[in-house]
Amino acid sequence: MSTTPTKNLRVAKVNAEASGIVTIELVDPAGGPLTPFSAGAHLDVHIPGGFLRQYSLCNDPAETRRYVIGVQRDRASRGGSQRLHDTTGIGDILGIGGPRNNFPLAEGAQRHRLIAGGIGITPMMAMLSHLVAFGADWHLDYCAREPSVTAFRDRLTAAPYAGRVAFHYDGGDPAKGMDVRKALAAQAPGEHLYCCGPTGLMDAVKAASSHWAPGTVHFEYFVNEQVDASVNTAFKIKIVSSGVVLDVPAHKSVMQVLREAGHDIDSSCEEGICGTCATPVKKGVVDHRDMVLSDEEKATNRWMMVCCSRAKSDLIVLDL
Numbered sequence: 298m299s300t301t302p303t304k305n306l307r308v309a310k311v312n313a314e315a316s317g318i319v320t321i322e323l324v325d326p327a328g329g330p331l332t333p334f335s336a337g338a339h340l341d342v343h344i345p346g347g348f349l350r351q352y353s354l355c356n357d358p359a360e361t362r363r364y365v366i367g368v369q370r371d372r373a374s375r376g377g378s379q380r381l382h383d384t385t386g387i388g389d390i391l392g393i394g395g396p397r398n399n400f401p402l403a404e405g406a407q408r409h410r411l412i413a414g415g416i417g418i419t420p421m422m423a424m425l426s427h428l429v430a431f432g433a434d435w436h437l438d439y440c441a442r443e444p445s446v447t448a449f450r451d452r453l454t455a456a457p458y459a460g461r462v463a464f465h466y467d468g469g470d471p472a473k474g475m476d477v478r479k480a481l482a483a484q485a486p487g488e489h490l491y492c493c494g495p496t497g498l499m500d501a502v503k504a505a506s507s508h509w510a511p512g513t514v515h516f517e518y519f520v521n522e523q524v525d526a527s528v529n530t531a532f533k534i535k536i537v538s539s540g541v542v543l544d545v546p547a548h549k550s551v552m553q554v555l556r557e558a559g560h561d562i563d564s565s566c567e568e569g570i571c572g573t574c575a576t577p578v579k580k581g582v583v584d585h586r587d588m589v590l591s592d593e594e595k596a597t598n599r600w601m602m603v604c605c606s607r608a609k610s611d612l613i614v615l616d617l
């Protein structure tokens with residue numbers, strides 16, 4: 298299980314970026330280089346008190362000696378972000394897993410359209426560093442309630458970003474915010490769209506881009522509102538390597554059943570948003586309940602997130 302951190306990093310800086318939002322810079326305590334990451338990647342952060350959360354990296358992926366994550370104080374959260382805001386200081390050691398990237402920039406795209414809502418700006422900042430460095434064609438729409446809660450605002454209104462970023466302030470009323478339907482009415486040749494933000498914004502963007510070419514619209518979710526255990530039914534899984542068939546009752550996940558049978562399954566979020574538990578599927582129709590795989594990937598039935606996804610067929614054959 299990846300509930301054990303893969304490395305311990307030292308907090309080198311904590312910066313207030315906007316009201317309720319800080320960035321935390323993490324470095325190797327011995328001063329060494331860190332595992333490289335690509336734009337859109339996130340870290341699993343083990344927070345004192347037993348919390349495990351995913352935070353996007355917002356610094357330039359070309360940097361090799363620091364990770365920077367953006368953390369918004371979420372008063373409605375289960376405590377992880379509040380703990381980071383209230384108790385994390387310079388010199389503290391945090392356990393880290395990753396980096397892992399479920400939200401990469403599309404190679405070969407001719408134009409990149411980015412839509413960020415609130416703290417959803419964090420992976421976009423790493424993307425912008427990369428896009429600027431490679432001279433790519435891009436545009437960012439940044440939606441927020443008001444300037445005081447808009448992280449990185451000063452940076453985004455200066456070179457090299459100024460002129461390519463549009464800010465949309467709704468004052469707390471989404472009806473007064475960005476007109477996504479109008480903005481996404483037309484897709485330029487080779488254009489890809491990336492969106493990260495509150496569920497309402499992502500749902501609106503998904504609906505407004507439904508006519509875009511398959512595989513060109515990408516989302517990064519940090520909550521999974523699709524998981525509804527009340528509709529669970531029982532099914533069976535078969536393990537290719539051993540031929541063993543296991544029952545998955547309605548009250549257990551595939552991950553639980555696999556672990557009880559002695560399989561070592563890595564996990565992090567355990568709610569279908571991080572991609573750590575992706576398991577290859579040989580046969581069967583998966584009831585995908587994760588927010589990691591695209592609709593196209595889900596349709597292939599080649600992978601399933603065993604922490605949350607279940608079965609539409611009586612049997613799923615797992616390539617383990």
Ligand code: FES
Binds near residue numbers: 564566572587
């Ligand atoms: Fe995160 Fe399954 S553990 S998607």
